Amino acid sequence: MATLTLTAPTALYRDPAVFERERRTVFRGSWQFLGLEADLARPGDYLAEAVAGYPVVVLRGEGGELRGYHNVCRHRAGPLVGDAAGNCGQELVCRYHGWRYALDGRLRSAVGFGAAEGFDPRDFGLYPIRVEAWRGFVFVNLDLDAAPLIDTLRPLDVLFGNRSVPTAVLRRQHPIACNWKVYVENYLEGYHIDAVHPALAAEVEAGDYAVRMDGAIAIHEVPATAGAAEGLWAWMWPNLAFNLYRGVVMVEHMRPVGHAGTRLDYIYLHQDGDPGMQAALATTERLTAEDRWICERVQQNLDAGVYQKGALSPRHENAVAWFQARVMEQIAV
Numbered sequence: 001m002a003t004l005t006l007t008a009p010t011a012l013y014r015d016p017a018v019f020e021r022e023r024r025t026v027f028r029g030s031w032q033f034l035g036l037e038a039d040l041a042r043p044g045d046y047l048a049e050a051v052a053g054y055p056v057v058v059l060r061g062e063g064g065e066l067r068g069y070h071n072v073c074r075h076r077a078g079p080l081v082g083d084a085a086g087n088c089g090q091e092l093v094c095r096y097h098g099w100r101y102a103l104d105g106r107l108r109s110a111v112g113f114g115a116a117e118g119f120d121p122r123d124f125g126l127y128p129i130r131v132e133a134w135r136g137f138v139f140v141n142l143d144l145d146a147a148p149l150i151d152t153l154r155p156l157d158v159l160f161g162n163r164s165v166p167t168a169v170l171r172r173q174h175p176i177a178c179n180w181k182v183y184v185e186n187y188l189e190g191y192h193i194d195a196v197h198p199a200l201a202a203e204v205e206a207g208d209y210a211v212r213m214d215g216a217i218a219i220h221e222v223p224a225t226a227g228a229a230e231g232l233w234a235w236m237w238p239n240l241a242f243n244l245y246r247g248v249v250m251v252e253h254m255r256p257v258g259h260a261g262t263r264l265d266y267i268y269l270h271q272d273g274d275p276g277m278q279a280a281l282a283t284t285e286r287l288t289a290e291d292r293w294i295c296e297r298v299q300q301n302l303d304a305g306v307y308q309k310g311a312l313s314p315r316h317e318n319a320v321a322w323f324q325a326r327v328m329e330q331i332a333v
């Protein structure tokens with residue numbers, strides 16, 4: 001018989017100081033989804049966003065390579081780019097006082113700075129970050145010593161097999177008033193399907209639903225009832241999922257917005273004109289609304305402070321246990 005696993009301390013979901021520690025450990029040290037390689041086709045094309053509060057920019061270099069930097073100028077911390085996407089030409093020009101950087105990060109010119117003894121532009125190159133792409137998806141890692149992306153992704157890569165990723169793009173965003181881990185944990189178990197998703201419960205054998213961990217990938221194993229299509233639902237540490245169903249590849253990025261908020265960024269990749277796309281969208285929007293409702297109520301109850309410790313089902317919540325243990329290990333609780 002399995003030994004009983006208790007839930008993580010409720011402070012993990014309520015304390016701003018915990019989120020600050022997560023930023024510096026969980027998010028700074030993991031591969032974070034950034035966007036689609038198709039949006040970085042030409043040299044100078046860039047995508048910028050904040051990864052758990054770290055503004056970064058990723059661009060296509062002159063030789064076709066992907067490069068990434070903290071979106072922070074070495075002069076007085078101005079932003080190199082001010083919008084989420086664009087083309088910067090052959091250099092990044094700081095938006096504050098105009099220092100100019102080559103696409104490889106070297107400071108080319110401290111424009112108008114004046115002569116100062118001891119000032120060597122070579123000491124003021126951009127702060128680099130790691131960038132890698134997998135099947136057209138771009139990831140960044142703020143830890144320069146991180147293991148390659150494929151080390152994390154390998155089990156998922158095997159499951160993707162020879163599936164291709166369609167190229168038509170539809171995006172949706174959903175703000176959720178809960179800590180990011182409340183939503184992730186909800187994603188990591190099928191235990192709630194019967195109570196929260198009645199329509200889905202009719203399509204799957206919820207009693208046989210299992211989530212299997214393979215390294216840092218959680219794979220949902222869902223025996224479908226007769227007539228339902230085969231799919232793949234997989235999550236990657238710490239906050240990304242790929243949902244494949246009826247030819248649509250949906251990327252689900254569960255982004256923290258401070259300690260108390262989460263934003264789901266969905267990208268649906270589909271064949272142009274695929275009639276299944278509207279059905280996939282309608283189904284997902286309904287499931288997301290149901291998950292949002294329950295996650296926000298769980299957060300309210302965690303915040304109320306009555307609940308302290310619960311227990312995790314050995315049958316259904318093994319991936320939740322894995323996730324909580326990993327978070328606690330990383331933030332050293």
Ligand code: FES
Binds near residue numbers: 073094097
């Ligand atoms: S902060 Fe970038 S040039 Fe001054």
Ligand SMILES: [Fe+2]
Binds near residue numbers: 187
């Ligand atoms: Fe759900």
